[in-house]
Amino acid sequence: MKIILIGFMGSGKTVFGKKLANRLNLNFYDLDKQIESKYQMSIPSIFTNFDETVFRNLETKQLTEFINKDNFVLACGGGTPYYNSNMKLIKKIGISVYLELNATALCSRLLKSKTQRPLITGLSHQELQQKIETLLSVREKYYKQSDIIISGINLKPDKLINELNQL
Numbered sequence: 001m002k003i004i005l006i007g008f009m010g011s012g013k014t015v016f017g018k019k020l021a022n023r024l025n026l027n028f029y030d031l032d033k034q035i036e037s038k039y040q041m042s043i044p045s046i047f048t049n050f051d052e053t054v055f056r057n058l059e060t061k062q063l064t065e066f067i068n069k070d071n072f073v074l075a076c077g078g079g080t081p082y083y084n085s086n087m088k089l090i091k092k093i094g095i096s097v098y099l100e101l102n103a104t105a106l107c108s109r110l111l112k113s114k115t116q117r118p119l120i121t122g123l124s125h126q127e128l129q130q131k132i133e134t135l136l137s138v139r140e141k142y143y144k145q146s147d148i149i150i151s152g153i154n155l156k157p158d159k160l161i162n163e164l165n166q167l
Contacts, residue, residue, distance in 0.1 A: 006099070012099055012155065013030075020161075043118065047118035060084040098146035098150070
């Protein structure tokens, strides 16, 4: 089984993905962590030393490596489906799952997050809310192409497993 989790930053892809992989006895991968490991550079450093385009190209390259892997849950970055025809690639690789949350819930989570996120660093609460709404309005049409769309609020692995069993 190949499950690819997508959704906006802060939607819980990594936290939930680890739980899901454990429950299904599958390997778990975080696309950002794979990039950091392979290129020996943090995502914020890639954004600082290069630019978002360089990062997005590395992201696509790393994503293609999952075509030949089996039995995993992969958490993608929030922008992954939007760039370089990655959504088509994601759907080719496996079962795509969109962890859906609205902008208000995402803003609340991101304000509490300890993870450094280059696209929102230094934004005030109001600026963050506006940035999320803007990015979400562009990215959501890609997210909604997923095989499964499920609410990211109080999501438990069994709920998604039931959805997967209905495919």
